[in-house]
């Protein structure tokens with residue numbers, strides 16, 4: 342494979358990766374746990390999580406779960422007070438972030454939220470200047486809004502690649 346071809350392949354791979362969105366494991370190597378005293382608030386603010394990214398909660402489902410809750414429940418840790426918006430309990434829950442603002446998650450096992458097993462993922466609207474309308478396709482914030490210019494650039498790269506293949 343020539344140097345140029347390799348660069349073209351790299352470019353295509355990068356473009357595809359940009360549309361995939363990043364994947365973050367909550368708590369990094371520690372995961373979702375009361376052991377190790379992970380500061381999930383710090384963890385969340387240290388990541389630049391944007392719309393289209395995925396967060397993964399990894400834990401032993403015998404001991405923990407994940408509940409998406411309101412701001413009130415996040416603050417009070419009182420699960421019975423309000424029904425969780427969503428409950429996850431597979432032990433390996435992938436949650437795609439598909440909107441801006443705060444996303445609150447707690448462990449619903451009694452006492453765990455109070456111990457700090459709670460997280461506030463605040464997704465800031467970063468690309469506001471580039472975004473013509475707020476209803477822009479949330480799935481692909483880094484890429485062009487419309488599919489056509491994106492596909493067109495892919496077509497051009499395809500053309501370039503076949504040209505390079507002929508030239509090689």
Ligand SMILES: [Cu+2]
Pocket residue numbers: 404405406448449450453458
């Ligand atoms: Cu728990």
